[in-house]
Structures are given as C-alpha cells and as structure tokens.
Amino acid sequence: MDLVNHLEGRLLFAVPKKGRLQQSTLDLLSGSDIQFRRETRLDIALVKNLPIALIFLPAADIPTFIGEGRVDLGITGRDQVAEHDAQLPAGETSGVEEILDLGFGRCKLQVQVPEKGPLTDPKELVGKNVVTSFTALTEAFFRQLEGGELSTKIKYVGGSVEAACALGVADGIVDLVESGETMKAAGLKAIDTVVESTAVLVKSRNTNNSLVELITSRIRGVITAQKYVLCQYNIPRTELATASQITPGKRAPTITALEEEGWVAVSSMVEKKAIATVMDELTKVGATDILVLNIANSRTG
Ligand SMILES: Nc1ncnc2c1ncn2[C@@H]1O[C@H](COP(=O)(O)OP(=O)(O)OP(=O)(O)O)[C@@H](O)[C@H]1O
Ligand SMILES: O=P(O)(O)OC[C@H]1O[C@H](OP(=O)(O)OP(=O)(O)O)[C@H](O)[C@@H]1O
Numbered sequence: 078m079d080l081v082n083h084l085e086g087r088l089l090f091a092v093p094k095k096g097r098l099q100q101s102t103l104d105l106l107s108g109s110d111i112q113f114r115r116e117t118r119l120d121i122a123l124v125k126n127l128p129i130a131l132i133f134l135p136a137a138d139i140p141t142f143i144g145e146g147r148v149d150l151g152i153t154g155r156d157q158v159a160e161h162d163a164q165l166p167a168g169e170t171s172g173v174e175e176i177l178d179l180g181f182g183r184c185k186l187q188v189q190v191p192e193k194g195p196l197t198d199p200k201e202l203v204g205k206n207v208v209t210s211f212t213a214l215t216e217a218f219f220r221q222l223e224g225g226e227l228s229t230k231i232k233y234v235g236g237s238v239e240a241a242c243a244l245g246v247a248d249g250i251v252d253l254v255e256s257g258e259t260m261k262a263a264g265l266k267a268i269d270t271v272v273e274s275t276a277v278l279v280k281s282r283n284t285n286n287s288l289v290e291l292i293t294s295r296i297r298g299v300i301t302a303q304k305y306v307l308c309q310y311n312i313p314r315t316e317l318a319t320a321s322q323i324t325p326g327k328r329a330p331t332i333t334a335l336e337e338e339g340w341v342a343v344s345s346m347v348e349k350k351a352i353a354t355v356m357d358e359l360t361k362v363g364a365t366d367i368l369v370l371n372i373a374n375s376r377t378g
C-alpha cells in the first residue's frame with residue numbers, strides 16, 4: 078500500500094521514533110484511544126479510528142516539520158523546541174506552539190566539565206572547545222556570557238556527547254542530565270543549566286485542523302488521570318470543613334450524606350505524590366474507611 082497517498086485529509090501527528098520519549102508517548106496515544114498498527118520499518122502509520130496519520134520522526138526533527146507547517150501536531154522535548162527556535166533568524170516568530178506540558182521526559186540541558194579538572198565556572202570555557210547536540214542553544218548561552226561576542230568554539234555531535242571530554246575533543250560539553258548517572262560515569266560535573274525540559278504537545282501555528290482540540294482534550298484527560306487518584310472517605314460532618322481543606326479536589330470535593338446521622342462521604346481527586354500524607358492527615362482529623370482508587374481516564378474543567 079502506498080501510504081503517502083492515504084495522508085490526504087488526515088491530521089499529521091509526529092511522535093518520537095526512538096529514544097527516551099517514545100514509550101511514554103505510545104502509552105499516551107493508547108490511553109487516548111488512538112489506534113494504529115505500525116508496519117516494521119515504516120515511519121507512517123494510519124490511525125484506524127480517527128482521520129489521523131502518525132509520523133515517526135527523531136525527537137530533534139519534530140519541531141522543524143511542525144515549524145514548516147508540514148505536520149500539524151507533535152510530541153517532543155521542550156529542549157528540542159527551544160533549540161529549533163534558537164536557530165531562527167532574528168525577528169522570525171516560531172511556527173511551533175506549545176499546547177500542553179506532558180510531565181514526562183524531565184531533564185536539564187547542562188554545561189558539564191571534567192570533575193577533576195580546574196574549571197568550575199562556565200565563563201572559564203569562553204574561547205575553548207565545547208561539544209553538544211544543541212548548538213544553537215549553546216551558542217546563545219555563550220554569546221550572552223561573552224556580552225554578544227562568540228569566541229567559544231561550538232561543535233556538533235549527535236549522541237554520546239559525554240565521550241568528547243575524555244577523548245580530548247572538548248574542554249566542556251552541553252548535554253542532557255536526568256539521573257546524572259551518565260555524567261558521573263564519564264567523570265563530569267554540571268556547572269550551569271541552559272534549559273530545563275519536559276515532553277510537550279506542540280502544534281503548527283498555521284494548522285486549522287479541528288482534531289487538534291479533540292486530541293489535546295483526550296491527552297489532557299489521560300495526563301490528569303495519571304497524575305491524580307480518587308480519595309474516598311467517611312467523616313463526621315463537624316470535621317468536614319477541616320477535611321475539605323486537606324482534600325480540596327481539582328475543583329471541589331463531592332460530598333454525599335450517609336445513612337448514619339452526622340456522617341458524610343467525601344470523594345476528591347488528590348495528586349498521587351501527595352496521597353500518603355493526605356491519608357495521614359485525614360486519619361488525624363477522624364476520617365474512616367479511606368479508600369484510594371486509580372483513575373482510568375478523566376475530563377475535568
Ligand atoms: N535521560 C533522559 N531523561 C529524560 N528525558 C530525556 C533524557 N534524555 C533525553 N531526554 C528527552 O528526550 C528527548 C529525545 O532524546 P533522546 O536522546 O531520547 O532521542 P534520540 O537522540 O532521538 O534517541 P537516541 O538517543 O536513543 O538515539 C530529548 O530532547 C529530551 O527532551
Ligand atoms: O542523567 P542520565 O539519567 O544518565 O541521562 C542522561 C543521558 O541520557 C541521554 O542519552 P541517551 O540515552 O539518549 O544516549 P545518547 O547519548 O546516545 O543520545 C542524554 O544525552 C544523556 O547522555
């Protein structure tokens with residue numbers, strides 16, 4: 078089948094074809110009921126239940142396709158969008174618009190130097206060799222340090238950036254750090270941060286495809302569901318005000334009267350990361366039968 082002929086009339090949605098963002102992106106698509114089967118080696122997949130085609134691209138290339146208006150929607154790192162924007166000629170506005178922070182793929186683009194070396198400040202790298210996959214952001218960073226000049230020599234490599242110092246190609250690097258393990262293993266330390274990043278849903282400034290809103294709303298629902306749990310408990314009505322402060326919910330807690338005089342049941346969305354503390358506090362104010370339920374999906378205000 079010649080897939081390219083089947084793209085007509087479909088929203089084009091770019092997703093990372095490999096790397097750190099891929100699995101969470103696929104989970105998000107599946108949670109949003111975007112059904113597709115990707116043939117081996119093929120970078121285009123038609124969605125079965127919606128007029129959408131998924132285009133599998135390297136995360137670094139996604140902002141270019143969206144910026145040019147070739148692709149309507151995409152998921153990539155905010156760092157990649159920033160790098161794309163930093164490459165634009167002065168005065169040109171970006172064709173890439175962020176619509177949603179997706180929360181995963183959290184990392185920092187950091188200036189790194191040999192741990193045991195003499196350098197401790199990014200200013201000491203001025204005029205030296207710096208290797209990175211993010212040349213435009215690195216250039217902008219050093220240009221600012223140098224007050225508008227640029228004497229620092231910035232070279233591009235596509236991956237394994239950390240090896241550059243050990244191999245003598247660089248005095249310092251600018252690369253992504255999450256756990257810090259890669260940096261540590263390479264004998265490097267971070268001395269500054271260029272940008273912080275998470276995965277984002279982006280759209281082309283010029284797209285007028287009405288499905289953008291539908292997809293955004295579905296993805297937002299899945300993210301909210303992943304981030305929150307539903308906490309239910311019973312509480313004496315006299316303690317309701319205090320308990321409601323502990324579980325204010327996304328908008329407001331849902332309160333139901335119980336058969337038992339003077340008691341109410343409360344149901345409220347709570348951030349997953351806070352749930353243990355919330356349960357401790359609820360117990361302290363007299364809540365009983367506290368239940369925590371996972372949320373499969375959501376649409377909230
Ligand atoms: N260690 C990490 N932890 C979290 N997010 C990361 C990490 N490394 C990269 N990212 C995010 O993922 C995006 C894509 O980077 P990644 O290195 O996974 O892609 P790639 O270079 O296309 O794949 P690969 O490195 O497997 O060839 C980055 O721009 C960044 O936003
Ligand atoms: O702080 P950490 O948790 O160790 O993660 C950081 C590493 O992850 C990414 O590399 P990736 O795995 O994409 O390999 P690559 O260098 O070949 O791109 C990034 O470029 C760092 O090297």
Ligand SMILES: [Mg+2]
Nearest residue numbers: 096235236237
């Ligand atoms: Mg990589």
